[in-house]
Amino acid sequence: MPWGYEAMMTRKEKNKRICMAIYCAVVYLFLFLPIAVIVVNSFNATNTKPYMSWKGFTFDWYVKLWSNGSLLEAFGTTVLLAVISTILSTMIGTLGAIGMYKYRFRGKTLIDGLLYIPVVIPEIVLGISLLTIFAKADIPRGMLTLVLAHVSFCIPFVIFNVRARLSGYDLSIEEASMDLGAGRLRTFFEITIPVLMPGITGGALLAFTLSIDDVIISYFVYGQTKTYPLKVMESVKSGVAPDVNALSTLILIVTAVFVVLTQGDLFHRKYTET
């Protein structure tokens, strides 16, 4: 909005805008407050749990973090798990969304219905249902069960994202591609996938976020393979160790840098649909 216009605004209008700005600021404060607590505590030189008073600035916890093997390992597990389940669920979900859009077959409504379950049902129910079935099938709990669990709850989110993109998708561009001499596979990779890419990346990003952040479902199926959130959960009772704060701060910085660098380019499209 040009500044000249701002000057012309009535007093009442101005007050209204200030109130709105303050309101938003308060909500953002609410959203970021505990994160601020974590960041500050990661530099807090106190050792008395739960590190609530300020005892001076230190980098100790960051140094200490490097020697905390099990925490770093848990973090590695989380990232690996998120990467694997994102790749798997994005592949399966994308194929499924396209297949369900293009073809009619028996049992389609059933699969459609099943997809909503992981989205609406409380995570704890999914967690215990997987726990019981893994126990029944004698699948040892560990990385495998974690991956299976994460894939199962990420797929619907990928599918819904791709499907949103498909709703404006004209199947005749696939026919056009075949008409111009491209085979089915070639058409899939040259036309279908690139056109749906914004939906696929959106779905993949969501899957990654859900996987990284998941506590509840992992809690029931992890066995001995602790993820980073589970490691945190374990230490919550005794008070989170300061190096956890340090690691969280580092993760926050990395993601913030990532967001600033991409600045929404992740969702930016070179072309727009008409």
Added chain:
Amino acid sequence: MKNIVEIEGVNKIYGTNHVVRNMNLSVGEGEFLTLLGSSGCGKTTTLRMIAGFEEPTSGSIRVEGEPIEEKEPYERNVNTVFQSYALFPHKTIYDNIAYGLKMKKVPKAEIKERVAEMMEMVQLGGFEKRYPSQLSGGQKQRVAIARALINRPRVLLLDEPLGALDLKLRKQMQIELKRLQKKLNITFIYVTHDQEEALTMSDRIAVMHDGVIDQLGTPTEIYEHPATRFVATFIGETNTYDGCISSITDGVAVMTLENGIVSVACPDDFSILEYATVSVRPEKMRFSSSPVEGFGLQAQVKDYIYVGSVLKCIVSLPNGNELKIERLAGQELPPVGSRCYPYWIPSDAVLIHNESHYIFEALNDIRLA
């Protein structure tokens, strides 16, 4: 003229829906053939079967003498211009047009040359780097045509390619398309529901109705000598009269209608006492202030509508049916409300067999009403 596409006894059935019925059609090399019909008549399905997107339920389609049932769409030497254009939204205009050549693994330098040439031909020079969403409807249309033509197909299939354009642009593109087709000497099979478009562009028109080709012929034949009542009413304006042939003398039949008698040129395959339909174009209709020999229709002038070069007269028969008569503007005409006697030169009217098909349809209409 050699036949390039031959459709033989083709049927297409979806469930209980018989979309194309026992179709036989041959298209000559370099011909501009139009499949004309209203929506749901099976014209697009026919086109899609030639392109390979649908399989015929039975029958065979040959292109250049070779049966193509076993060929995938990408193995056929035909290309399609889609109704929705189906441009690849994520590729530039250049990449869209180059797509077919890239698939054929044509060397890069040649692709570049041919795309440039093709873009020039469809007047799109300078648009190489744009995306489809940045083009107007007419420009997208040109890209779609260029993308299909660059592969030098033996046959180009066009599915209502001008349907989304406004009237003025459509007229302009009709002329351009026709010019392009003559220049490249490629067979065009063109699907449209617009009879005017069909008459303007085609070498031959196949008028389709309910999955059947009602008539196949040149635009003049179709317009001047419609073979069925559907063709007569679908193409251009016409007046139809149903009646019974009461006498035939010297190739002129006298027909008894509900409102009187009329005379009409009678081909050999009609016989006395046959129920038939007469079709007369408005511009062939005349009217007189006194009865004319061989005609016994009496009507009343209801209205005149001025449409530029011609004047449309609406006259009504005693049973309420309205007739359309076209006269050149500026002629002296009876006033509205006066009595008149419509007639025509018997050879200007067309006699059409009254197929049971249409009688059923007429009965249906009555029942629905």
Added chain:
Amino acid sequence: MDIERTQKRRIRPDTLSAILMVGPVTLVMVLLVAIPLIYVAAMSFCSIDEFYNVTSDLTMDNYVRLMDADYMRIYARSLFIAFVTTILCILIGYPFSYIIARTKSRRKKVLYMLVIIPFWTNSLIRIYGWRSFLGTNGWLNSLIIALHITDGPIDMLYRNGTTILGMVYCLIPFMILPLYTAIEKLDASLLEASYDLGAHPARTFLEVILPLTSGGIFSGSLMVFIPCLGYFFVSDILGGGNSDMIGNLIERQFQSGNNWPLGAALSIVLILLTLILVKIYQRLGGDMDALGV
């Protein structure tokens, strides 16, 4: 007509690609969603022996035990907390979403991203951050004491209120995002039309804005209310056992309590509750696809 002859066809390549595309997702959904849930339903009718092993003696005991007065109190509390959380999310989230969705600022996208970014720090850790903030010798209390508002620290943790705060904190983005989408879609000319026809802002809000964005409120409410019942770690960390919810009950049966059939029966209750709420949501005209994106 030789329909017979031409009817024999190669296996359609389309059939093959359909199987390749839909097969994996079907397999995952059936094996990892449908079968486990059916198994849980079956288990809820099983009993346990003295070593806490699940036996196949069918019984209704688990369901009878669900009627226990203590449990009843926990259900009531769960529904209460979930309800209050949902209402608070609407009250806080609606004006907020409205402001950021209708701002003409060029930084609109950034404002939107700022709602998502906190998500990228693990929710457990953020909840723990709240504990540090609210604890008896936490930041808030230090501030209060430093400002001489009270003499001693106020015990703010381990109450229903703190659990609700944590729930609102964890779940409010699920309210804000659908609201944002619904409000952004609102055509500005509708508001102008309403003003033009003589409705003042409050009236316009009730007659035009609210009905047109109610879809966002419904889907947001569903996505807040249901997970709230299962977020056991929030009531664990911030409620400290004083504000247990259904989620805590289930968790206990599967971890420390080791009575899986009872936990299964509790889960079935939660599933039924979810189904009822989803049905209501659909009755209100809610779009299921709006829940996943």
